[in-house]
Amino acid sequence: MKSIAGMSVLITGGGSGIGRDCARRFCERGARVTISGRRMDKLEAVKAELGAQCEIVQGDVTIQADREIMLTAALHHGDGNLHALINNAANMYRQPVDGYDEDFLKDAFNTNVVSAMMLSSMAVAPLERTEGAIVFIGSTHTRRAFPGASPYATTKAALEGLTKVMAAELGPRKIRTGCILPGAVSTELNLRAGLFTEEEAKDRYEAVAGLHALGRIGTGTEVAEGVEYLVCAEWVTGVALEVDGGIGLGVSNF
Ligand SMILES: NC(=O)c1ccc[n+]([C@@H]2O[C@H](COP(=O)([O-])OP(=O)(O)OC[C@H]3O[C@@H](n4cnc5c(N)ncnc54)[C@H](OP(=O)(O)O)[C@@H]3O)[C@@H](O)[C@H]2O)c1
Numbered sequence: 001m002k003s004i005a006g007m008s009v010l011i012t013g014g015g016s017g018i019g020r021d022c023a024r025r026f027c028e029r030g031a032r033v034t035i036s037g038r039r040m041d042k043l044e045a046v047k048a049e050l051g052a053q054c055e056i057v058q059g060d061v062t063i064q065a066d067r068e069i070m071l072t073a074a075l076h077h078g079d080g081n082l083h084a085l086i087n088n089a090a091n092m093y094r095q096p097v098d099g100y101d102e103d104f105l106k107d108a109f110n111t112n113v114v115s116a117m118m119l120s121s122m123a124v125a126p127l128e129r130t131e132g133a134i135v136f137i138g139s140t141h142t143r144r145a146f147p148g149a150s151p152y153a154t155t156k157a158a159l160e161g162l163t164k165v166m167a168a169e170l171g172p173r174k175i176r177t178g179c180i181l182p183g184a185v186s187t188e189l190n191l192r193a194g195l196f197t198e199e200e201a202k203d204r205y206e207a208v209a210g211l212h213a214l215g216r217i218g219t220g221t222e223v224a225e226g227v228e229y230l231v232c233a234e235w236v237t238g239v240a241l242e243v244d245g246g247i248g249l250g251v252s253n254f
C-alpha cells in the first residue's frame with residue numbers, strides 16, 4: 001500500500017465537513033492538499049489551521065472555468081503533480097416523487113454528478129503520470145431508502161456506477177477509482193439544504209444513530225480513513241466501500 005505522505009491531493013468542498021476532515025487527516029500524514037469551495041471564509045479557516053501544506057482555491061464545481069482553476073492550483077501546489085482527486089463537493093436534494101421540478105433535478109445531477117465527471121475527465125492526464133486515484137463520495141442513501149430523498153439518492157447511485165466503469169476504462173492506464181459510502185455524519189449538508197436547524201440537528205442525529213449497527217453516527221475523520229485507504233491501496237479499484245457504522249446493513253429487530 002502506498003503512503004499518502006508527499007502526495008498531491010485535490011479535495012472539492014474542502015471548506016467544511018467530511019472534505020475538511022479529509023484535508024486535516026491527509027495534511028497530518030504529510031500530503032500536500034488543495035481544497036476548493038465557493039465560500040472563501042470557510043476555506044481560509046481551514047488554511048489557517050493546516051498551514052502551508054494546505055492550498056485553497058475558490059470556485060464552483062459546476063463552472064468549467066472554475067474547475068480548470070482548481071486543477072491548475074492543485075498541480076501548482078503539488079509541484080506539477082496530482083496523485084488523487086477527491087470528488088467530495090455536493091448538496092442534499094430532497095423532493096417528493098409527486099412534486100418533482102425539472103430544474104431542481106437538473107441542478108442535483110449537475111452539481112453532484114456532472115461536475116465530478118468533468119473534473120475527473122480533466123484529471124486523467126496528470127493522474128496517469130502518477131498512477132493516481134479518483135475517489136467519489138457516495139452515500140448510504142443507495143443502501144437505505146429514505147422517502148423524499150430520491151433526487152439525492154439517485155445522484156449517489158450514479159457515482160457508484162461511474163466508479164465501476166471508470167475503473168474498467170482507466171485501469172489499463174493505472175488509474176484507480178473508488179466510492180466511499182458514509183453513514184450519517186454531523187455536517188452542514190442538511191443545514192445548508194434548509195432541512196433542519198442547528199437546534200433540531202441534535203435530535204435528528206440522535207434519532208438516526210439507532211439505525212446504525214454500532215449505535216452511533218460517525219465522524220468525518222472516520223470517513224477520511226476510508227478515503228485514504230482507497231487512495232493508497234494499490235490493488236483496489238472500482239469498489240464501493242461502506243464506512244457507515246453498519247447503517248447500510250438495514251438491521252431489523254423484527
Ligand atoms: N454528512 C453526511 O451524513 C453524509 C453522508 C453520506 C455522504 N455524504 C457526502 O459527503 C460529502 C461531503 O458532505 P458533508 O456532509 O461534509 O457536507 P458539507 O459540510 O455541506 O460539505 C459539502 C461541501 O461541498 C461544497 N459545495 C457544494 N456545492 C458546491 C459547488 N457547487 N461548488 C463548489 N463546492 C460546493 C460546500 O462548500 P461551499 O458551499 O462553500 O461551496 C461544502 O463545503 C458530500 O458528497 C455528501 O453528499 C455526507
